[in-house]
């Protein structure tokens with residue numbers, strides 16, 4: 407079952423349906439509609455933030471769902487599903503895959519990533535996705551027993567390349583160096599870039615803003631007219 411979920415993502419597009427408070431499309435109903443639109447466009451999976459959005463999407467879509475829960479803890483940089491509490495919340499909401507920060511940065515509560523992975527494995531049958539920003543973090547995630555890796559955090563840690571472009575080099579290098587699937591995620595704005603990621607070795611591609619954040623899409627066009 408878990409293996410067939412991974413298989414079903416191969417070579418496909420996963421749409422990240424996320425809006426934070428303050429964004430025009432903030433709200434689980436909007437996210438559910440984006441998920442329906444993604445399915446109509448032949449996406450193979452959905453990525454979603456918060457138990458509330460995950461539940462709303464699960465009601466309208468049968469696509470595999472990568473769940474996360476962004477939470478900020480004062481004094482810590484890690485915010486994507488940072489502690490066991492958020493992980494349990496995402497699993498309880500019905501996510502098929504739990505995405506979490508798998509950087510080597512200090513986590514709230516001082517808990518280490520290996521302990522977190524072991525604790526989930528003892529209790530749950532769920533796939534684990536490591537959101538990383540470097541090759542070393544990806545290699546470490548494979549050793550810890552993650553099922554998939556995503557390049558989500560490249561450009562969002564202060565020691566990874568700060569670029570407006572997708573980190574295709576990271577996708578390529580990681581795909582060569584680890585044996586678990588590597589997903590390309592972050593700053594992919596065009597179909598050509600998505601295709602380049604697959605050619606570079608990505609198992610699948612995750613796109614968020616370019617599909618589900620209309621204010622960002624609009625800005626790309628208005629900037630081109632300047």
Ligand SMILES: CC(=O)N[C@H](C=O)[C@@H](O)[C@H](O)[C@H](O)COP(=O)(O)O
Pocket residue numbers: 422424474486558559562591592593594612613614615616
């Ligand atoms: C860094 C971070 O917090 N990334 C988040 C992870 O879930 C989302 O805000 C992104 O939308 C997602 O990764 C897809 O990326 P992009 O929207 O660039 O296509």
